[in-house]
Amino acid sequence: MNCNEFDEKISLYIDGKLNKDEEKSFLDHVNDCRQCFRALENTKGILGSLEDLNNIKAPEDLSKSIINALEMEVMKSKYEKTRKGSEESTENSIVEDEYENVQKNREFYGYRKNPRQWFLKQNPWIKKVSLAAVLILIVTSTVILNTDWAPSPIQEDMMVMDSDGESDPEERPVEESEEISDSVENEISEYPQRQPGITAMEDEETAFGEDSYSREDQVEESELRTMETEESKILGVKYREWIVLLLGIGVITVIVVPRKNRKN
Amino acid sequence: MNIEEAKLIKESQQGSIKSFEQLILRYQDQAYRTAYGMLGNPEDAKDATQESFIKIYKSLKNFKFQSNFSTWMYRIVHNTCLDIIRKQKRRKEIPMETKNNLNNNGYEIPLKDLSDGPEALLEYEFVKKEIKKCIVELPAEYQGVIILRDIENLSYEEIAKVLNISEGTVKSRLNRGRKQLRQRLTDLLKEH
Numbered sequence: 001m002n003c004n005e006f007d008e009k010i011s012l013y014i015d016g017k018l019n020k021d022e023e024k025s026f027l028d029h030v031n032d033c034r035q036c037f038r039a040l041e042n043t044k045g046i047l048g049s050l051e052d053l054n055n056i057k058a059p060e061d062l063s064k065s066i067i068n069a070l071e072m073e074v075m076k077s078k079y080e081k082t083r084k085g086s087e088e089s090t091e092n093s094i095v096e097d098e099y100e101n102v103q104k105n106r107e108f109y110g111y112r113k114n115p116r117q118w119f120l121k122q123n124p125w126i127k128k129v130s131l132a133a134v135l136i137l138i139v140t141s142t143v144i145l146n147t148d149w150a151p152s153p154i155q156e157d158m159m160v161m162d163s164d165g166e167s168d169p170e171e172r173p174v175e176e177s178e179e180i181s182d183s184v185e186n187e188i189s190e191y192p193q194r195q196p197g198i199t200a201m202e203d204e205e206t207a208f209g210e211d212s213y214s215r216e217d218q219v220e221e222s223e224l225r226t227m228e229t230e231e232s233k234i235l236g237v238k239y240r241e242w243i244v245l246l247l248g249i250g251v252i253t254v255i256v257v258p259r260k261n262r263k264n
Numbered sequence: 265m266n267i268e269e270a271k272l273i274k275e276s277q278q279g280s281i282k283s284f285e286q287l288i289l290r291y292q293d294q295a296y297r298t299a300y301g302m303l304g305n306p307e308d309a310k311d312a313t314q315e316s317f318i319k320i321y322k323s324l325k326n327f328k329f330q331s332n333f334s335t336w337m338y339r340i341v342h343n344t345c346l347d348i349i350r351k352q353k354r355r356k357e358i359p360m361e362t363k364n365n366l367n368n369n370g371y372e373i374p375l376k377d378l379s380d381g382p383e384a385l386l387e388y389e390f391v392k393k394e395i396k397k398c399i400v401e402l403p404a405e406y407q408g409v410i411i412l413r414d415i416e417n418l419s420y421e422e423i424a425k426v427l428n429i430s431e432g433t434v435k436s437r438l439n440r441g442r443k444q445l446r447q448r449l450t451d452l453l454k455e456h
Contacts, residue, residue, distance in 0.1 A: 011439035015413075015420075043446050049392045050399075050414040058296035062310060063288045066317045067281060073318055074281075 001029040006036045010043060133251045141244040273333060277324050284324075288317055291334060294416060295341045301411040302345040304400030312348055316341040331425055338416070338426040342408050349404065391453065398448045406441030413438055 001009075006029050012018050013026050030037050269290070275283035295316055300309035319340050327336060399407060408427055412418045413434075420438075424431045 007443070008439065011442055012435065014442075015438075017420075017435075039446065042450065043442055045391070046395055046442070046446055046449060047414050049395050050410070051417075052392060053297065053301065053396070053415045054417070056293070056297050056300060058292040058313065059306070059310060062292055062296065062313060063285060065310075066288055066292075066314045067285055069314055070281060070284070070318055070321055073322075 001025045003029075003033060003036055006030070006033070006039075010040060013040075014043060014047065137248055137251050140247060144244055145241075269333060270329065273324070273327065273329070276321065277327070284321055287333070291337050292317075294334065295337060297415055298338060298341045298411055299345050301396075301399055301415055302342070302404075302407055303348060304396060308348065312345050313341070315348075316344040319344060332422070335422055335425045338412060338418070338422075339428070342412075342426060346404055391449070394449060394452050395445070398445050398452070401448070402441060402444060406437055406444060409434055409437045410441045410445065414442075 006026065009018060009022065009026050013023065018026060030040055269287075272283045272286050276287060292313065295313045296309055299312035299316070300306065303309050303312060316337075320337060323340075327333070399410060402410065409423055412423045412426060413420075418426065420431045420434045423434045423438075427434070429437075
């Protein structure tokens with residue numbers, strides 16, 4: 001055997017695949033050739049080190065992460081199949097619970113396309129609660145929309161005063177502000193806080209002052225109300241409409257969100 | 265293949281993830297080692313093992329019990345690792361023909377002998393680390409046979425089945441792969 005033959009046979013020798021004659025010839029050459037002897041020893045050293053790699057263990061969490069990934073994969077494929085309406089998914093059901101989840105998800109996400117069908121499939125209690133919620137919503141919104149939330153006369157006057165106070169006094173005529181304060185005093189005098197000892201003449205003056213207020217300030221009052229109404233709008237919608245809208249969203253959330261959580 | 269393993273495979277084929285988990289626990293070390301040998305780092309090896317087992321589960325219906333489950337598993341792990349290597353394109357292959365003469369090197373690779381003291385052990389550990397690097401850098405065709413034979417201790421016949429090649433090809437690839445590994449390692453140690 002020469003060095004080239006040694007080179008071809010070394011692997012078979014290490015794995016014990018040479019017959020007796022070949023092995024004898026191989027070993028004779030190794031004993032005679034120092035370089036081949038060293039090559040054999042080095043190869044044995046490397047393979048010994050590789051055997052040590054056999055002790056490497058998989059990380060402890062590997063099996064769990066594989067199972068988690070697998071479950072996600074199964075869920076994903078099942079969900080895609082059910083969304084496509086494939087009947088294969090029922091035949092090839094892998095885990096019944098998972099399939100039920102997929103079906104529930106399908107119902108949950110499918111109701112947007114056909115809400116009536118979804119509603120009819122629901123539990124009777126859910127139907128009752130949903131109907132009750134809708135009725136409450138209608139009644140509440142009707143009451144809110146029909147309620148006249150106009151401020152009382154005193155509040156109106158206070159608002160007038162406030163608005164006057166906010167405006168620049170230099171721009172307002174002095175007489176006008178005096179008239180308003182007179183009229184306010186007259187208005188207040190109509191209420192039980194009226195001070196005792198007011199004469200009939202004073203009453204007449206008060207009545208005259210009230211008439212004067214009604215005529216002159218009606219325009220201003222209507223303007224103020226218009227301003228107030230405009231101020232109470234957000235994005236062109238009145239406060240009360242916003243309240244109804246938010247109430248509606250709240251009711252729908254109460255109905256839908258618990259179902260979603262339960263299914264997840 | 266024993267009866268218990270066949271039962272687990274059949275149950276897994278019918279969709280039992282619990283049974284498949286048992287199969288994972290049996291074979292995850294082998295799969296991880298193979299992936300680790302081919303990819304060279306624990307993170308990639310973990311990902312490759314996970315991907316391989318998902319592939320195994322998905323294609324378990326096609327397993328006809330005509331070979332060992334382990335052979336089939338090794339094949340899928342090996343192919344998955346090859347795909348990852350191709351994607352990463354980070355392989356730095358050693359030229360197929362080695363320029364240096366194998367027998368001209370003067371370096372002796374230390375054998376594992378704890379009686380030689382801590383220095384020898386440290387050197388041995390260093391060599392082991394370098395060997396891992398060298399395996400990762402080997403051409404894929406040699407890498408597979410070396411890992412399956414010298415780490416996983418599979419027979420030539422099993423390797424041939426895993427890689428779908430003849431036993432003769434296994435022998436020749438193994439011989440050339442070991443030679444390249446030895447050459448590469450001695451070069452590295454000389455530089456060191």
